[in-house]
Amino acid sequence: MLNNAFAERLKQSVQNFAHCHLSSIFGKIQFKNDMTQTPPCIKCQSAVTYFDGSLFHCTECFHEWTQEDMDAAENSAKVLDSNGNELFDGDDVTVIKDLKVKGSSMVVKRGTRARGIRLSADDPTHVQAKVDGQTIFILTEFLKK
Numbered sequence: 001m002l003n004n005a006f007a008e009r010l011k012q013s014v015q016n017f018a019h020c021h022l023s024s025i026f027g028k029i030q031f032k033n034d035m036t037q038t039p040p041c042i043k044c045q046s047a048v049t050y051f052d053g054s055l056f057h058c059t060e061c062f063h064e065w066t067q068e069d070m071d072a073a074e075n076s077a078k079v080l081d082s083n084g085n086e087l088f089d090g091d092d093v094t095v096i097k098d099l100k101v102k103g104s105s106m107v108v109k110r111g112t113r114a115r116g117i118r119l120s121a122d123d124p125t126h127v128q129a130k131v132d133g134q135t136i137f138i139l140t141e142f143l144k145k
């Protein structure tokens with residue numbers, strides 16, 4: 001029985017090793033892709049872009065940007081709902097709490113479906129949504145997809 005336990009532990013550690021190994025290969029593939037493909041333009045989303053060694057250039061709107069700009073955009077632009085799912089322009093969401101709309105007598109009831117949300121560029125904690133024909137801003141922590 002002792003041998004069995006030992007064999008089991010060995011198998012486990014081999015699996016752990018295999019897992020680490022796979023991840024590092026995957027990391028390398030990712031890296032290779034990053035080197036050969038330039039990302040879409042962060043301004044106009046055009047796919048026709050090139051990298052000159054320090055700056056990315058867009059051939060359509062002539063925007064120039066750096067890797068740092070892209071990292072910053074990635075980190076700041078994520079808008080998450082109450083479950084941590086990323087929200088995008090045009091998503092339909094459900095309100096999970098009764099919400100009083102500031103500056104009006106309107107109350108958005110829990111379970112209300114808000115269609116076609118718009119993200120705001122400078123505030124990832126709110127989205128713009130149309131409810132009962134009114135455009136309102138809702139805290140994303142009270143929304144779910």
Ligand SMILES: [Zn+2]
Binds near residue numbers: 061
């Ligand atoms: Zn562009």
